[in-house]
Amino acid sequence: MTIFLRDIWPLSNVEDFKLHFARSNGVDQPLEVWARDRQEWQGWQEYRPARDDFNRPYIFSLVQFYHETDIWLFGGIFRIITRHEDRYEVELAETGKDFIGRLKLRSPYRGRTTRVYLENQYSAFEVQEILREPYSGRAFPGYDGINISFDELEALVRNDRPDWKAALGSVSGIYLITDTKTGRRYVGSAYGEQGIWSRWSSYVETGHGGNIELRRLATDPTLDYCRANFRFALLEHCPIRASDGEIIAREGFWKEILLTRSEYGLNRN
Incomplete structure (x- = not known):
């Protein structure tokens, strides 16, 4: 009806x-x-x-x-x-x-x-x-279903969305940032006690998370370029207790696979 x-x-x-x-x-x-x-x-x-x-x-x-x-x-x-x-x-x-x-x-x-x-x-x-409560972002889709815009990630972080925070705060892993305007990509990692949630929250605050090549793009303090063009995907996740060396090795693997150290990418090392 x-x-x-x-x-x-x-x-x-x-x-x-x-x-x-x-x-x-x-x-x-x-x-x-x-x-x-x-x-x-x-x-x-x-x-x-x-x-x-x-x-x-x-x-x-x-x-x-x-x-x-x-x-x-x-x-x-x-x-x-x-x-x-x-x-x-x-x-x-x-x-x-x-x-x-x-x-x-x-x-x-x-x-x-x-x-x-x-x-x-x-x-x-x-x-x-x-809805039972005012909308504060989409429900967490599972680790294998994460492919979101900077715009959406920002809303999730600003709202401290509990399902996303709990899930991403409890794992380390390798992630991909794509600049959809140029097609260039950046592979990054989160390890130690930081977790993916904490690492991605730093991007929401600055647009670049301290990365040199991303800093060249995220020059507007309003973050308009990031909102319009950046997308985040989780390539691989692992327990928060995984060793730093293991995560760094997997990060290098993905950089090679996705050619992000070349003209196609935004990684400098």
């Missing part, structure tokens, strides 16, 4: 809302923006293009749940306080607060316009599910 949004949340004043279908801007996925920083997410509502697209009192915000086709996560209702020529001032409304980050809707909307009239979409929204 299909449950529609109008069945659980009847809005009598839909003409007071513009609907914001927030999608990737080429650097950030709005889902990861929402998960890592609510203030940054509010900034997505405050951006004003040349036209006054948010020309109604309220914004009904949806975040593209890009892991699932046609699914959108409710990101809140924002009231427009002031319209400036170059930006909006908004505040989060009380209405719908319990649904923020929990309500997932289905809509096949694929129009180019991301700011549309709510009444044209509202009656067709299907309720996909209501």
